[in-house]
Amino acid sequence: MGRSVFAGGVHPPGHKESTAGSPVQWAPVPARLVVPLSQHLGAPCAPVVGKGDRVERGQVIGDVDAMVSAPIHSPVAGTVAEIGTTLVAGGQRVAAVIIEPDEVQDLASFVPIEASDDPRACVRAAGVVGMGGATFPSTVKLTPPKGMAIDTVILNGCECEPFLTCDHRLMLEEPERVVAGAVRIREMIGAKRVIIALEDNKPDAAAALRAAAADGIEVTELPTRYPQGAEKQLIYALLKKEVPHGKLPAATGALVHNVATAVAIADALESGKPLTERIVTVTGAVARPGNYRVVIGTLVSDLIEHAGGLVGEVERVISGGPMTGMALGSLEVPITKGSSGIVALPKGMAAPAISDDQPCIRCGRCPAVCPMGLEPYILATYAGKRMWDAAAERNVIDCIECGACSYVCPTKRPLLQLIRVGKSAAMSKGAK
């Protein structure tokens, strides 16, 4: 097999050893669940239950009539304690249903979604969103724009972020479910080709998938290099097609879904199971790092406590991976459909606090690692000087925010942060 590659990229230390061998275990249902009503990109849900209501596991508790949205289900059987608000990992305060779970839970059973002949309706009814972190409603992605033919479905099991192993464990422990997801998506889309892609640091998962793969489903191992799992880079590595500037990835005829999302889609279609829990890698400076199956709405603090608590001096606690995740200001935020990991970064491992007075020494590392062929040093300089048009001219909006530039910068300039500012300014100007 040829070594498929994309331009640029970095090799941060993987730090996956401490959890890659940890089988997925259920985390206990806490005494109180905080289920946000906005767990996806798009319109937030409105609650459809009230204080004091009895809810069953799988029952819809929030929904909204909007194209880009996904309903929210109760992850447990219990009682609605309150319709309130909660902080979420991103730092926003959103509406939430607070549930007091029954003392005895049967996590094997659930209220199935309303049956439908339309598989896309089922996926929506099950509340499936992109579980790799983007949380884009899957139904929308499964409904390509008219005239756009999808011939290839790619399941993304790269898990290129350091520390995270939740997708690795899923592929290793439930390869047949991943394959089922691939088959279901292929049926829905009418694609000719299905590729399950993962980085070559998970040979056991690749072997498990190959053993489970049926009828022409390809399993492809790609070189371990961040950001191999970024959608555009993944499509390029597999198909040698570039997503054209300003177009949807579907323009290449490829549709990418995370492996956990694929399993959620298969669950929705085959057993009517709504998305109410997910695998979360809890790792870094915690006493018992591992992979836990967590009901949505479990607070990060509960989960960390279950993992034995933080150990030593922890500088940042990250929701997601350390390259693209969010640093938590408070641990009293809930696990949501997009929470792939909780990473406690000890002192010395976390990036230094950003300062904006560091000079660029023109070492050339950032343009060399940018997977989009951008020149981060210059974009950051333009953004710092509020030269929005100049930044736009140099394609600032093509930045995928992978963070490879900031990662390699020897003077620790906050390149990505400056570029984000430039990008949002360029985008809002473009929208006018």
Place this chain on the structure above:
Amino acid sequence: MSKSVNGSDRIVGPSPHIASSATCTGIMLWVVAALTPAALWAVVNMGLVAVQLLVVTIGVALGTEWAVNSISRKPQTLLDGSALVTGLLLAMSLPPRTPWWMAAIGAFVAIWLGKLLFGGLGHNLFNPALVGRAFVTLSWGGVLAGVQNRGWFATLADVSAEGLDTVSGATRLAVAAADRAASGGYGFDLAAQYQPLLLKNLEGSLGEISAGLLILGGLVLIVKGIIDWRIPAGYIGTMGLVSWAFGSDPIFHVLAGGVMLGAFFMATDYVSSPMSKKGRLIYGIGCGLFNALGRFIGPMPESTTFAILFMNGLAPLIDRLTRPRVFGVVKTDA
């Protein structure tokens, strides 16, 4: 940046939350380490004069950086390591018996005019060490090539009196150039010079004593990912090729003079060289071309300094012409 609300020392900040271990100081110290074998070998062979030169250039470079920052009330930048590298590089580019005041002026000019006046590290258009060396060369050029007799404590008057004496300390390169000018041939066997040039050649600057140790240091920097191989490869390759085209011995010409110090340590200065891979190759080729042309048709036996400074000036243009192609954007050359 804010502290966590629940009383811990946790930091909230934008992603990415991890950083590579590369630091500016670390990079500079690797460059120093890579130059150390050649510098030590110079000290072993030249003794005290080499030590004196190193101490003066490095001391004045660091002192100038500290003093100018202090006077202009800027944050101190000594710890970034760049002044140390500049001082060391300047010493390596000068003959060991360079009068002390000349070395000191060179170091001062390198740091002040070459770097700080432009706005400090990252803003200088030209390699600071070469700016310092160019200043010294242009001011007292004959001295550098020739006067070695009084050396360290020579005064300006001594220098003026002996400035045209180019015989006592002439390098192989100068002899070769003189021979070529006189007869079109060479009065000595160039191939017989390979070994001394690589290992132990006591003519010329500190950095000419052992091309071999400079190559070794340069390779370490390439392997460590600190410098891009394209610059020295383009430089040395072109230097050899053009020498060959001029009917001379390419191996002699890449080993003699300032080529190895220039190709591995001077031209690769981050700030004054292009950013893109393609740009770096073009830039390296340009350095080699002008260095060789300077040797064969220029007025001076060696031209490393001015070849690299000239290409420094072209680096922004090269960057402009070699912008990377943005992923997903089809190039429409207007």
